[in-house]
Amino acid sequence: MTDYLSTGSLPEEYRQLALTVRDFAQQVVAPVSAKHDADHSFPYEVVAGMADMGLFGLPFPEEFGGMGGDYFALCLALEELGKVDQSVAITLEAGVSLGAMPIYRFGNDDQRAEWLPQLTSGQALAGFGLTEPDAGSDAGGTRTTAVEDGDSWVINGSKQFITNSGTDITRLVTVTAVTGNNGGKKEISTILVPTSTPGFVAEPAYNKVGWNASDTHPLSFTDVRVPRENLLGERGRGYANFLRILDEGRIAIAALAVGAAQGCVDESVRYAGERQAFGQAIGRNQAIAFKIARMEARAHTARTAYYDAAALMLAGKPFKKQASIAKMVASEAAMDNARDATQIFGGNGFMNEYVVSRHYRDSKILEIGEGTTEVQLMLIARELGL
Numbered sequence: 001m002t003d004y005l006s007t008g009s010l011p012e013e014y015r016q017l018a019l020t021v022r023d024f025a026q027q028v029v030a031p032v033s034a035k036h037d038a039d040h041s042f043p044y045e046v047v048a049g050m051a052d053m054g055l056f057g058l059p060f061p062e063e064f065g066g067m068g069g070d071y072f073a074l075c076l077a078l079e080e081l082g083k084v085d086q087s088v089a090i091t092l093e094a095g096v097s098l099g100a101m102p103i104y105r106f107g108n109d110d111q112r113a114e115w116l117p118q119l120t121s122g123q124a125l126a127g128f129g130l131t132e133p134d135a136g137s138d139a140g141g142t143r144t145t146a147v148e149d150g151d152s153w154v155i156n157g158s159k160q161f162i163t164n165s166g167t168d169i170t171r172l173v174t175v176t177a178v179t180g181n182n183g184g185k186k187e188i189s190t191i192l193v194p195t196s197t198p199g200f201v202a203e204p205a206y207n208k209v210g211w212n213a214s215d216t217h218p219l220s221f222t223d224v225r226v227p228r229e230n231l232l233g234e235r236g237r238g239y240a241n242f243l244r245i246l247d248e249g250r251i252a253i254a255a256l257a258v259g260a261a262q263g264c265v266d267e268s269v270r271y272a273g274e275r276q277a278f279g280q281a282i283g284r285n286q287a288i289a290f291k292i293a294r295m296e297a298r299a300h301t302a303r304t305a306y307y308d309a310a311a312l313m314l315a316g317k318p319f320k321k322q323a324s325i326a327k328m329v330a331s332e333a334a335m336d337n338a339r340d341a342t343q344i345f346g347g348n349g350f351m352n353e354y355v356v357s358r359h360y361r362d363s364k365i366l367e368i369g370e371g372t373t374e375v376q377l378m379l380i381a382r383e384l385g386l
């Protein structure tokens with residue numbers, strides 16, 4: 001793996017992957033996107049198609065049923081899907097980087113053997129249960145508890161806004177829980193909770209502004225009893241381990257956001273060339289052309305930011321600051337481009353069946369999920385020693 005990735009000269013295997021996923025996005029995803037968005041239905045057939053292509057196994061070794069690729073390959077796939085349908089892209093992002101990755105990174109041999117083949121094949125999904133009603137940006141505010149009782153952990157508490165946590169193929173949620181107290185400091189650990197465990201409930205799905213075809217639920221845990229072996233990673237390292245997962249996840253979210261930003265450019269170029277007003281295509285007006293040029297510049301800048309963060313990560317170098325920068329600029333690019341594209345589409349931009357209107361509703365969450373813009377600024381400032 002190179003420690004420099006250029007937008008102008010992608011290695012051939014990456015380019016081929018991106019083209020394959022682009023084709024899938026256009027042929028399979030795009031035709032059903034508006035319907036799933038309108039119905040708020042989970043796109044099972046699309047998820048099965050992504051599973052058949054091996055997308056859920058992209059960054060995992062073949063011994064765990066993966067494709068033997070890397071995290072950058074996942075990012076390229078997310079960018080292509082994000083152009084067309086953010087709900088589908090976040091389903092893959094959360095399935096891989098939040099669902100399977102914690103087990104790959106921190107699981108023992110038995111946990112990896114039990115869960116990874118199901119997750120990397122896309123036959124099953126796992127959720128990442130960090131956020132709680134009183135623990136969002138301040139995720140260390142976890143109140144959910146896991147108490148040792150004989151050979152078990154007994155979990156009580158709740159989580160909110162958990163992606164992929166209530167589908168028909170969801171089999172697992174990995175949760176952070178307070179497992180003790182070290183000199184007044186909470187000891188937070190992560191525990192694997194199979195969704196079939198009595199006392200685990202995925203409450204009714206949220207009615208969201210966007211990402212309508214993505215699955216998001218509040219979760220409740222009432223005396224949920226799981227074996228002691230379900231502790232994931234070292235006891236007391238749960239919060240730190242989840243933060244590591246989020247650092248990586250920010251690069252993936254940035255890639256998805258770049259897809260959204262680029263999708264808005266592509267749609268706008270097409271529409272501005274076709275739509276006539278005052279006797280000419282609206283794109284002939286410099287006001288429109290410049291707007292689209294600025295959108296392209298935002299998408300390109302954000303892409304270079306996530307390529308850079310991914311290259312550092314794959315080279316084993318520190319990448320925390322670059323991941324936060326990429327996540328912040330890419331999510332802002334997506335939101336800004338969605339707003340501009342909607343303007344270019346005029347009244348059609350306000351109609352739900354248009355891709356740009358979906359991006360307008362969908363992009364806002366990119367500035368919130370996996371760490372808000374303010375949290376990214378906190379992390380960047382901290383890396384600067386402030």
Ligand SMILES: Cc1cc2nc3c(=O)[nH]c(=O)nc-3n(C[C@H](O)[C@H](O)[C@H](O)COP(=O)(O)OP(=O)(O)OC[C@H]3O[C@@H](n4cnc5c(N)ncnc54)[C@H](O)[C@@H]3O)c2cc1C
Binds near residue numbers: 127208371372
């Ligand atoms: C659709 C969706 C899917 C999600 N999926 C998952 C998931 O799968 N797993 C999971 O664990 N979580 C998930 N989340 C939760 C998401 O990560 C949180 O919503 C996010 O981290 C923000 O937390 P919060 O909502 O509690 O906002 P808060 O933390 O309450 O923040 C409210 C506002 O205050 C600002 N703020 C807070 N502290 C500071 C500060 N110190 N300085 C300046 N500003 C500050 C924030 O930036 C924000 O603007 C999801 C959320 C949504 C909406």
